Amino acid sequence: MTAAAETRDNPTIGTDQIRAINRTAAFNRWAGIEVERAESGEAVLTLRWREELGQYAGFLHAGMIGALIDTACGFAAATLVGRVLASNCQVSFFAPAVGERFVARARVVKAGRRQVFTAAELFAATDTEERLVAGGSTILMTAQ
Amino acid sequence: MTAAAETRDNPTIGTDQIRAINRTAAFNRWAGIEVERAESGEAVLTLRWREELGQYAGFLHAGMIGALIDTACGFAAATLVGRVLASNCQVSFFAPAVGERFVARARVVKAGRRQVFTAAELFAATDTEERLVAGGSTILMTAQ
Amino acid sequence: MTAAAETRDNPTIGTDQIRAINRTAAFNRWAGIEVERAESGEAVLTLRWREELGQYAGFLHAGMIGALIDTACGFAAATLVGRVLASNCQVSFFAPAVGERFVARARVVKAGRRQVFTAAELFAATDTEERLVAGGSTILMTAQ
C-alpha cells in the first residue's frame, strides 16, 4: 500500500497534534526538540545547541543525533498511520555535528499495513548555511 | 588483526581512564551515565531511571537507548585501540524499556587497523531481575 | 514473549523440515547452500566455495555473504515461529571471505508475537581452522 493510499484510510495527523505529542515526552522537553512541521508523511524537527547536549569533544552527542533522527522518523510515520513503535533505528555519522542549531528532516519511504519504513537527514545549521552531518532510517510497527 | 593482537600494540586503557573520559562528556553527566567497568574490549555502563529520560509513554527514550549502546560500544573499542570515531550505530528495540535502572554491556567483535566492530545489549533492571530490552552494534574508525 | 515461550505455542520445526524448505529455493540449490542443523531457534548453514560465487578479487561475493546470513537467520526464526518474512538485513564485513567452505551460524535473539530478531556470524573454513569473516542481523515479521 502506498503512503497516499494509507492517508485515505487514516484521519490525517498534522503539525498541531504532533507538537502536542512532542510536549508529552519529558526527554524532548528537556533536550529542547521542537516540531517545525509534521504532515503528509514528513516531519522537520529543530534543536538549539547547548553544552549539555555535547559529547567529550563538544560535538552534538551521538545519542542526541539518534534521538533527533528516531523522533523525526516516528513523527513522519505518525502523520500517516497514527500510533507507531520503533523496531530498529540506524544512523550513519558523516561529519562532526557542530552548529548553532540542528535540523532533522524525515520522510516515509514505504507505509504498509504492519510496518512503516522511514529515512531522515540531520543538518547542522548556522545563520548562513546548513551542512549535512548524519543520515539514518527507522523501521516502525503500526499499532494493532 | 585480532583484538588480542591489538592490545599488544596499544597501551591498554582501563576503567579509570574511561571513567575520566565519561566525565568530560556533558551529555553523559547530565543523563547520569556511569561506567561500571571498561577493559580488554568490554564495557559496562549503568543509568538510573528518572522522568526526564522518558518518551511520551514513560519508557526510556529511544535516543537514550541509542546513547547507552553507542557510548558502551565506543568505550569498549577505546580500551583496545584508543581514540575512535563512530561511523554507524544501529539499534533494535526488543521490548519497552521500563526499569529502575539500565545496564548496557558492549564488546569488541573485530578490531582492525582502520575499523573496530562492536556489539551491545541493553537490559532493564530492578533489584530482582534483568530483562533484555534492546541490542545493537556500531562501526568505529580508529584515529589516524 | 521469550523464545522458550514461543516454542511451547508452536509445533517445533526441525532440521528435516528446514532442509525441505531449503530445497524448494532455486537460488539456494544453485549456490549449493546446505542446512547442517536447524532447531530450537538456531540454524547452521554450509556452502562450498566455487568460482561462480566470487566478486572481482576472487573473494566470496557480498551478495552471497548476505544470502547466507539472511537465510540462516530466516531458518533460525522459522524453527520457532514458522513462516516469516524479512524486513531488514544488515551485514558487516570483517575480513576478506576466502576459504574452502563457509559456515553461517544464526540464532534468535528475541521472538515476539509480530517480530523476530536474529543474529548470525559467517566463518571461512579450511580443514584446520575457522575464521570469522562477517556478522549481521535480521528483523523478520511473523505470518499473520
Next chain:
Amino acid sequence: MTAAAETRDNPTIGTDQIRAINRTAAFNRWAGIEVERAESGEAVLTLRWREELGQYAGFLHAGMIGALIDTACGFAAATLVGRVLASNCQVSFFAPAVGERFVARARVVKAGRRQVFTAAELFAATDTEERLVAGGSTILMTAQ
C-alpha cells in the same frame, strides 16, 4: 570533503571502466548483473529475472536483492574514489520482489577521505511500470 572535491582529486571512473570491473566478477556474470550507467557518484544496474534467482516462494532471493544494492553502491562509490571495500550493507525489504527485471539505483551520499556513504533503491520492473521493492545503504572504506 565533498563528492565534488573528491572528483577533482581522482581521475574519474565512468561507465566503461565499471562495466569492465563488472565483467571480472564471476558472480555478477552468472547472475546476469548489467551496468546501465555509472558515473559522477551514481550507478544504475539491471538484472533480468530467471528462476535460479528465486527463493522458495518464487520472489527474487534476499541475497540477490542485497547483491544488487551492495554492487550498485560499490560502483557508485568507485566512480568518485576508485577502489573501495564494503564495511557494512543494510537492506530493508518493502514488498515482494516480483518482476520481469530489476533496476538498482545507487548514489554517493557523502564521500570522505577514508569512508564513502552510499544509498540505493531497488525497483521491480515490467514493460509498463516500476515498483519500489527494497532500499538500503552501504559504508565503504577507501583504498589506502
